[in-house]
Amino acid sequence: MVGMILAACNSDGETEKGETTETKPEDVTETDTAEEDATEEAGPKKGGTIVGAMYSAPTGMFNPIFYEEAYESNILDFTHEGLVTQNEKLEFIASLAEKWESNDDQTEITFFLREGVKWHDGEDFTAEDVVYTYQAMSDPDYEMAGGVRVNYVAPLLGYEAYQSGETDEFVGVVADGDYKVTFKFTEPNVSPLYYASFPIIPKHIFKDIPVKDITEAAESKEPGKVVGTGPFKFADMIEREQYILERNEDYWKGAPLLDSIVWKVIAQSVMIGLLEKGEIDFVASPGGIAPADHDIVADFGNINIVEQADFGYQLMGFKLNHRTTADVESGAVTPDNWIPNKKLSDPKVRQAIAHAVNRQGLVGTGHGEGLLHGRGQPINSPIAQQMWAYDESAATNYEYDVDKAGQILDELGYVDVTGDGFREDPEGNEWILNLDYPTGNELRERSAPILQSDLEKAGIKVNLRQPAEMSVYVPALTNDNTDFDLYLIGWSLSSTDPDPAGLWATRAGYNFSRWNNPKSEELMQKAVTAPEAFDQAYRKDVYAEWQKLYSEDLPALLLYAQNSLWAYNDRIQGIKILPATMYQDSHEWWVEN
Structure with a gap:
């Protein structure tokens, strides 16, 4: 494109030396008129x-603080904005905020908002809208109503007291007039712009609607x-x-x-x-x-x-725990109440399953093989490849090896007792893994029977269930007081920071595996705790250790990262x-x- 532009400038902007042109007067007039018409037609046009x-x-959820899917994001990306956005280098740049400044100990960041910004209904955008958005996500009823963006508010000053109902005073985000707002953090924060980048919703629309009712409000759903x-x-x-x-x-x-x-x-x-x-x-x-x-x-x-x-990947998740029906009905996410899924509780079983899956076969080599035709690659780390924290070498690479998968299962006592070609569990009971997946993504739909076939070659019997529409599938994954064992899903990752807590923290709404690993929690917290975490090299080392832990404990098998x-x-x-x-x-x- 650059080459074409340069060539155009050279040929249209001047005449080569030594070249002369003889033109009749009437031709000059015609040429000038044509050039004027072309100039009028060139360039951006309104309409269409x-x-x-x-x-x-x-x-059908078009409220930024409650939506869960990329399909809603296709609407919200055009309708809502945050204080900051990103450029082609993934640097934060101004959006609804014109500028910002941090205090000396990095516990506060103050934003100076643009004046004259209007909501779609003509009301003025102000600092109170910013305060309301983060207060709503910190509300005691937010998670119970299905909110999963807790990672954006958990580091805010006073979050735990406000979220638990100990106080009704929200001090994490404070307005100073109409166009100045300060985010306050419990500890010095290494990536405050990430936490302040969430899309803002209007206070005047939602202030009189209880947070627990926002998901059912017309203002969250109707054009x-x-x-x-x-x-x-x-x-x-x-x-x-x-x-x-x-x-x-x-x-x-x-x-x-x-x-x-x-x-x-x-x-x-x-x-x-x-x-x-x-x-x-x-x-x-x-x-x-x-x-x-x-x-x-x-x-x-x-x-x-x-x-x-x-910026993302497809995975086959392992349901390690299930929530109780009582917790699902109350909206509580209480790890102490989770019921272990004994069929997948041993990480060595999960590792054997990983070896049984031909991930490179799914990707292919670019010559017509595989689902991706070579346009992607298997990955072992759940951090975006473009991020500085991504470390493929830190993670375990589960190469396709059916014999190794069988050897691991044999040693654990998962053997074929009945002679039907499928393994029983160590107690001699039938061992069947349910595999659930959604409709919509053709590659994912096609991968499901391939995964079933791969696992059955290792003697693992798989019950491939009927796919469900995403609108049914995601709530089932979220509630998970069911008999899910294996599930397929794809994640689009944030481009703002490599912190994986939004997907893999124990209480994260998107932690559909219900992974509960104290060491993981410790490392994720360590990676964002000042003052050491102000050093990116330090964070990279901590995330390398976390990626190693993730790939060994294996709450999910990452299948591939597809090229966009x-x-x-x-x-x-x-x-x-x-x-x-x-x-x-x-x-x-x-x-x-």
Whole structure:
């Protein structure tokens, strides 16, 4: 692209030395007029609609503090914003906050907010909205209502007392006037901008709704009532079919050029055909285009493909513990009450299962083999590969070795007693592992029977259950007072900090394995505790130790990190590709026609 621009400047901007042109007067007039018309037509234009495709419908939660899926994020990325965002180097840059400053001991960070920012309903954005957002996530009823973003508020000053109900005074985030707000931390904080980066919700909309009722409120679910500060408004939807975003004329960076963005829910198998016909304009997160379709799409001519390492991975999780029915009904996440899943409680059993899975076979080599056709790689560490803390060498690499898997199980007493080709447990009881997975992601759906086949080659009987829609699957994983053993899921990781606590801390809402390892808790806390944690090299060493522990205790087997394959029609202009998103500055997007 740079080469093309340079060439254009050279050929259009001046005439080569020694070259002369004789032109008739009337030709000059015609040429000048044409150039003026071309100039008027060139550049950004206002108006038009683009259509994006996602292959699974959002569950219907469009409130940033409660949403759980990337499908809702496809809406919220355009409607809501945080105090800061990130650039192409993953550095934090200003967004709703213009600037910030920290105190000397790094226990406080003060943000100076932009004035004149409006919510979609015309109300002013102020510091009180920031305070309310973090207070709601610290509320005693937040987790019971299904909130999983506790990691953003747990380090705040007074969080435990407020969350437990010991006090009704929230002191973690404090407003000083309308446009100044201070985050206060219990201890010196090594990454305060990460904690302050969460999307803000409007106080005037939610202040009179109890936190426990926010998930059922129309203001969290219905088009026209979901209110943010972002460049587009959530205007309309045909549930489970399409979701319409319309231009926010009062957007603080300037009104978007596009009239609207329409999201359509489309089966992955037909996406590329619609992309070729121009019936959809872009396919990005989550999943993008299928690896097997890359070469086909590349030949379309009117489609741009972006391929880069994904901020995330697919995994096969082990349900190590289950919550009690009483805890599920009350919304409590109480590790002391968890019921161990004896079928998978021994880490050596989990390690044997890991050796039985042909992960490289899933990825393939790029010559048509595997689900990914080589566009990705098996990984052993649950930290994004792009992050400075990622250390593949620290983690155990479970190479595909059916004989080794069988040897481990034999030594543990898991042997075939009945002669049916499948192993019984050490007590001689039938040993069957239930494998659950969601619909939507075609690669994940196709991987489920392959995983079943891999495990059965090692004598592990697998009950492959009917897949469920994501809107049913995620609540079942969250409640987990069920007979889940193995589960498939994919995670899109944060690009802001490598701290894995949001997914793997014992009480984390997304810790679907219900992993409860005190050493893991100790290391994750150690990695963010000042003053040592201000040294990135120190944090890297601690996270290396944590990655080693994770891969040995193995709450989940990481299957692969797929390359992101985003595709968009070349009629869309102004798209900025960042390491983790292509949705940045969508107010600058425009279309040629």
